[in-house]
Amino acid sequence: MRVAVCVKQIPDPASPYDLDPETHFVVRPTDQVLDDTDRYGVEIGLQLAEQTEGTVTLISMGPSGNLQGIRQALAMGADKAVIVDDASLQGSDSLATAGVLAAAIKREGFDLVIAGTESTDGYAGILPQQLAELLEVPALTFAKKVAVEGDTVKIERQTQTGYDEVESPSPALVSVTAGAVEPRYPTFKGIMQAKSKPVDTVTAGDLGVDVATKQKIVSIRPAPERASGELIEDDGEAHLKIVALLEQAKVI
Amino acid sequence: MATTWVFVEETEEGPATVGLELLTKARAFGGELAALYLGAGSDEHFAALGAHGASKVFHMAPSDLLPTASAAAAIADLAGQHSPDLILFGLTYTDRDIAGRLSARMGKTILSNATEISVDGGAVTVTNEIFGGMTLVDTTFESDAPYLVIARAKAFVAEESGGGAPEVESVAMPDVGHSGSARVTASHAERLEGPKLEEAAIVVAAGRGIGAEEGFAVINELAMKLGAATGATRAIVDAGWVPYSKQVGQTGKTVKPDVYIAAGVSGAMQHLVGMKDSKVIIAIYKDEEAPILGISDLGIVGDLHKVLPKLIEALSNR
Numbered sequence: 001m002r003v004a005v006c007v008k009q010i011p012d013p014a015s016p017y018d019l020d021p022e023t024h025f026v027v028r029p030t031d032q033v034l035d036d037t038d039r040y041g042v043e044i045g046l047q048l049a050e051q052t053e054g055t056v057t058l059i060s061m062g063p064s065g066n067l068q069g070i071r072q073a074l075a076m077g078a079d080k081a082v083i084v085d086d087a088s089l090q091g092s093d094s095l096a097t098a099g100v101l102a103a104a105i106k107r108e109g110f111d112l113v114i115a116g117t118e119s120t121d122g123y124a125g126i127l128p129q130q131l132a133e134l135l136e137v138p139a140l141t142f143a144k145k146v147a148v149e150g151d152t153v154k155i156e157r158q159t160q161t162g163y164d165e166v167e168s169p170s171p172a173l174v175s176v177t178a179g180a181v182e183p184r185y186p187t188f189k190g191i192m193q194a195k196s197k198p199v200d201t202v203t204a205g206d207l208g209v210d211v212a213t214k215q216k217i218v219s220i221r222p223a224p225e226r227a228s229g230e231l232i233e234d235d236g237e238a239h240l241k242i243v244a245l246l247e248q249a250k251v252i
Numbered sequence: 253m254a255t256t257w258v259f260v261e262e263t264e265e266g267p268a269t270v271g272l273e274l275l276t277k278a279r280a281f282g283g284e285l286a287a288l289y290l291g292a293g294s295d296e297h298f299a300a301l302g303a304h305g306a307s308k309v310f311h312m313a314p315s316d317l318l319p320t321a322s323a324a325a326a327i328a329d330l331a332g333q334h335s336p337d338l339i340l341f342g343l344t345y346t347d348r349d350i351a352g353r354l355s356a357r358m359g360k361t362i363l364s365n366a367t368e369i370s371v372d373g374g375a376v377t378v379t380n381e382i383f384g385g386m387t388l389v390d391t392t393f394e395s396d397a398p399y400l401v402i403a404r405a406k407a408f409v410a411e412e413s414g415g416g417a418p419e420v421e422s423v424a425m426p427d428v429g430h431s432g433s434a435r436v437t438a439s440h441a442e443r444l445e446g447p448k449l450e451e452a453a454i455v456v457a458a459g460r461g462i463g464a465e466e467g468f469a470v471i472n473e474l475a476m477k478l479g480a481a482t483g484a485t486r487a488i489v490d491a492g493w494v495p496y497s498k499q500v501g502q503t504g505k506t507v508k509p510d511v512y513i514a515a516g517v518s519g520a521m522q523h524l525v526g527m528k529d530s531k532v533i534i535a536i537y538k539d540e541e542a543p544i545l546g547i548s549d550l551g552i553v554g555d556l557h558k559v560l561p562k563l564i565e566a567l568s569n570r
């Protein structure tokens with residue numbers, strides 16, 4: 001099975017990212033990391049590829065920088081990566097991004113596409129569905145478990161009150177929730193091998209896609225602040241403060 | 253705005269609340285207002301849509317297929333016939349699936365995570381919150397209508413308008429071939445106890461600070477005493493301590509209770525967006541640096557395993 005896993009390099013979420021004051025785009029430093037959300041997709045991709053003697057190809061769009069995030073995913077065990085790095089794609093909306101990723105995935109060939117349910121930095125949370133429509137495949141979304149049996153892809157789809165069992169024939173797209181699996185840590189050998197694995201850097205032109213972004217940020221402003229409250233150290237009586245506040249709020 | 257459509261999914265309790273919130277909001281835009289309703293449907297459900305402002309309902313009845321690809325195609329066809337100006341969705345799984353596919357099918361961008369939608373003549377501006385709600389971003393469309401927007405739950409309040417029964421038009425779900433071939437083979441629902449998280453007047457939420465799965469017992473006990481619903485951070489949902497249905501935040505539920513008690517919750521941006529509009533926020537945590545302090549009315553630096561049992565006792569003695 002040929003598995004394509006969509007992975008995004010993002011600014012290290014340990015510190016909040018900046019928005020460019022002119023363009024309003026996210027400022028993307030050279031050393032971006034692998035979006036934590038995508039480690040689950042990579043892990044599931046690797047498990048399915050191992051089970052079916054298949055391959056895992058990483059597909060990414062964005063400035064490649066020093067490729068730190070892509071190498072993290074390669075070190076986990078993915079076979080190769082295709083990254084679409086093209087200055088003209090800066091500030092792309094989700095649909096434009098989906099158009100580019102679809103072209104890259106089609107060029108590689110696929111039986112299964114895996115993506116996260118929403119990214120950490122943009123979290124529009126619609127790219128997988130857009131991608132599935134462009135690739136003309138079913139979207140098995142919000143999966144907390146994924147299995148492949150022959151030509152059938154089966155998932156447990158998270159719902160508000162539990163989960164549904166959903167299946168379709170391949171080729172298909174699956175979006176996976178965080179926490180679906182325990183992503184493996186790269187081994188030392190994996191990290192060494194990742195350095196020489198193929199990374200194909202291409203432009204939109206190379207893929208023959210022409211996409212346009214149809215939304216524009218017009219302003220960025222601070223939200224009205226919430227008045228800050230009281231901070232106390234528990235001296236053994238803090239619970240009485242809570243009781244008083246509950247009374248004041250008239251809920252007890 | 254000449255014509256607004258609101259997608260509304262049927263839930264076990266009838267039309268999804270977020271759909272009714274969006275219908276209420278859309279009334280303010282003026283013009284025609286219709287609901288795109290996905291579910292078995294009933295006169296009672298259609299009346300609820302009418303009461304929230306829809307004068308027309310396009311009714312799509314699903315089969316055992318996952319309805320998303322087919323519903324997106326049906327809506328795209330309808331949009332081709334009727335040329336709506338604005339189509340609104342809620343930030344739920346089914347809504348996101350249909351909105352995403354519709355967007356790609358029609359070649360129209362989507363603005364997601366909306367907490368405010370403003371209409372000025374034919375122009376639509378969508379506001380969303382970033383950095384845990386500290387910063388607001390206003391975005392506009394640079395394409396032609398229809399404009400697609402996905403809004404967060406509880407961004408607007410659902411109120412009836414006194415509208416009568418709407419005209420209901422049944423819409424066939426087209427066969428979209430392989431794209432629509434996903435099938436639902438079984439459904440599993442948890443039995444939920446106590447008040448619903450989204451509707452409870454008090455929410456007691458726990459984070460990793462409870463230490464272990466067993467630590468949730470004291471949270472349950474306090475909730476029981478207060479008639480509260482229990483909530484959780486994603487950290488303890490991912491750890492498998494509590495089910496996903498309890499998750500509050502960006503990828504969970506949005507709540508606005510009278511009182512939100514957070515125990516052992518650090519207050520990550522993605523958690524704050526789901527609860528920061530609670531009327532009173534009380535937080536108990538170990539370290540003084542936790543960001544939840546910034547939005548708390550009462551912050552207690554202490555051990556939740558000491559504070560909460562005493563609180564439960566004090567409440568029992570009342």
Ligand SMILES: Cc1cc2nc3c(=O)[nH]c(=O)nc-3n(C[C@H](O)[C@H](O)[C@H](O)COP(=O)(O)OP(=O)(O)OC[C@H]3O[C@@H](n4cnc5c(N)ncnc54)[C@H](O)[C@@H]3O)c2cc1C
Pocket residue numbers: 006007008009026037038041059060061062091092093094095097101114115116117118119120121122123124125126127128361362363364365382
């Ligand atoms: C604060 C903010 C708000 C935004 N709001 C919107 C909006 O409302 N509408 C809109 O159209 N765009 C929006 N964008 C732009 C959008 O984030 C980018 O277009 C992005 O490349 C794709 O969307 P996402 O990351 O939100 O994807 P999501 O749909 O959240 O991502 C789901 C999954 O898709 C895959 N994926 C996403 N992007 C890439 C990529 N570049 N390369 C490889 N895989 C990828 C990953 O597996 C990811 O886990 C916003 C950006 C920011 C910073």
Ligand SMILES: Cc1cc2nc3c(=O)[nH]c(=O)nc-3n(C[C@H](O)[C@H](O)[C@H](O)COP(=O)(O)OP(=O)(O)OC[C@H]3O[C@@H](n4cnc5c(N)ncnc54)[C@H](O)[C@@H]3O)c2cc1C
Pocket residue numbers: 036037118119120123458459460461462463484485486487488499500501502503504505515516517518519520521522523526536537538539542554555556557
């Ligand atoms: C795309 C994306 C979406 C996300 N969506 C969500 C979401 O919907 N909801 C959500 O909650 N998170 C979400 N997250 C995760 C979020 O970023 C945080 O990781 C998570 O909220 C942290 O959970 P926590 O507060 O339980 O844990 P921690 O950050 O580890 O905080 C635990 C706190 O407990 C305190 N503590 C420890 N012991 C005690 C004690 N005995 N008594 C009192 N206090 C104690 C600690 O001091 C600390 O403040 C998302 C992340 C991403 C990337």
